[in-house]
Amino acid sequence: MNVSSLMQTRTDSTRDHILATGRGLVAQRGFAGMGLNELLKTASVPKGSFYHYFSSKEDFGCNLLEQYMSQYMSRLDEILTTKGPDARTRLMQYWSLWTSSQTSGDACVQCLIVKIGAEISDVSDEMREILEDGTRQIGMRLSEAIAEGQADNSISQTVEPDLLGAALYEMWLGASLVAKLSRNRDPFLNAMATTELMLPKPHQHTKDMI
Amino acid sequence: MNVSSLMQTRTDSTRDHILATGRGLVAQRGFAGMGLNELLKTASVPKGSFYHYFSSKEDFGCNLLEQYMSQYMSRLDEILTTKGPDARTRLMQYWSLWTSSQTSGDACVQCLIVKIGAEISDVSDEMREILEDGTRQIGMRLSEAIAEGQADNSISQTVEPDLLGAALYEMWLGASLVAKLSRNRDPFLNAMATTELMLPKPHQHTKDMI
DNA sequence: AAAAAACTAGACGACTGGTCTAATATGAAT
DNA sequence: ATTCATATTAGACCAGTCGTCTAGTTTTTT
Structure with missing residues (x-):
């Protein structure tokens, strides 16, 4: 065969429309x-x-998740790069946006990792691997942001970025799950308060300093 | 153990057998x-x-989750009451057992809150409420254990039991989700290390005590 | 205009959750 | 022991859904 599979048709709108509706x-x-x-x-x-654009429902799911993770990473990177004067502020902004998006009730912005991660993990290896890769990247990016916060002196040197990035991400995933069950934002407020404690600012004017 | 799993002659054995298989x-x-x-x-x-014992698939799901949560709470209470000399040790034992059960690969002991919580939350209010109630009870029981640890001097007074109990539970739920996706126990080891940090033992000979 | 590719259309069989009637087992009352 | 009512089992059946597939139409390229 030729390179037809690489050719881009002008009208990918149907495919995109299916993906958007599916999300x-x-x-x-x-x-x-x-x-x-x-x-x-x-x-x-x-x-x-549908079967022109996707070879199966699972293939559709893989494309849906790949698109979702790709967009999510772009957005995450944008937040952690631009939304605040220092890394700690930007991190807190990220959790704040997480809270508002997951409490909006808008299905389109629901976290798909929370929604279908557990469901598909034992059913589709291909879809599972996409989400596995996504969670790994997000955790790494958060750890990176914590290290940045230590570099710009907005986060205490006492924490370990790798450990803490993963732990915070896991806590927020869990908070999202509990929030879905309880239908209120308390778990997010709780996670936010705990995150504040887990991301201590450096001691600036305590007695033992100076 | 008992004969009910082998024989179906007893009255409720069929019902229980359906529930056990369904789990x-x-x-x-x-x-x-x-x-x-x-x-x-x-x-x-x-x-x-099936339709003699359950009025619908959803009704079956409700009974399944009720039985699951009831058994889970009994087990949790047993661990937090007997498995250790002080409350902090018993709590850490709980996370340790969580880790081993969720990494065993045995489907029967998989956490159903992680597995189907997000899935059913937007589909069945009745099932959602059962899990909502379950997560609330577990969080409360954990907070209670933390307070017990403060009372028996195995956990520092500096933490807030209500906040921390919920946060730890959320972190472990998230760790279970990530572990399902990555198919390894690293998220649990990570959560365990973070839990140790979040549940500090009391300072015994610091200057600010006395 | 012809050939090829892109795209649409819906029939298809296997399966879904759920309902139904009938058959059988059990237990209580007589 | 016989009768009768209830508890339980049995599976055919229904309308609808599942994902797949082949045939047909439109669009693009040559």
Whole structure:
């Protein structure tokens, strides 16, 4: 065959439309819970088109997750690069945005790692690996931000960036799960307070300093 | 142990057998991913029996989760009451057992809150409320244990039990999710190290005490 | 205009959760 | 022991869903 698989058609809009519609539906019903008929009816796309763009439901799921993780990493990097004067402020801003996005009730911004991570982990190795890679990258980026905070003197040198980055990320994933169950933002407020304690600022004017 | 798992002659043995089989299947495939036919074929139980004992799949799910949470709370209470000389040791033993159970690969002991919490939270209010209640109870029991540790002088007075109990629980839920994705126990080791830091022993000979 | 690729359309069989009637086992009352 | 009511089992059946597939139409390229 030729390079037809690499060719880009002008009208990828159908494919993108299926992916966008699917994200909302998956965030609401889960992956197994979202039927293809429901997806395609919602998107007003015939079933034949779906199997033109994706080889299977799992392939669709992989593309959905890859797109999601890619966009998430870009956004994370933007926040941790620009949204604040120092690394600690930017980190706290990240948790703050996490809280507001996960309490908005808007299905499209729901964290897909929380929503379908456990569901697909024992079912689809291909999808699992995409999320595994995503969580690894996010954890690393957070650890990096903590190290930056130690460099710009907004975070105490007493913490270990690698350990703490992963631990904070895990705590916020858990908080999201509990928040989904309890339908309120208390778990996030709790995680926020704990995060403040776990990311201590350097001691500046205590008696033992100076 | 007992004969009920081998014989189905006793009255409720069929019902219990369906629940036990369902727990393993749900832990593997998720709730929507487990079909009734698969469940009943695995359990060698005709469909008529299922609808004699349960009014619907959701009703079955509720009973499954209620039984699970009830057994979990009993086990948690046993650990936090007997498995160690002081409250802090008993708490650490709880996380240690969490780690080994979630890394065993045995589907039957998988944490159902992690596995199907997010999945069902937007689909079944009835099931969601059961898990909501369960997470609340577990968090409270952990906070209680931390307070006990402060009372028996195994945990520093500087921490706030309510905040910390919930935060630790959330971190371990998140660690379980990440561990399911990465298929290794690193997230648990990480959570364990962080837990040690978050549950400080009392300072015994510092200058500010006396 | 012809050939090839991109895309649409919906039929298809296996399966889904759920309902239904009938058959059988059990236990209490007589 | 016989009867009768209840508890439980059995699985055919329903309308609908699942993901797959082949055939057909439109668009692009040559």
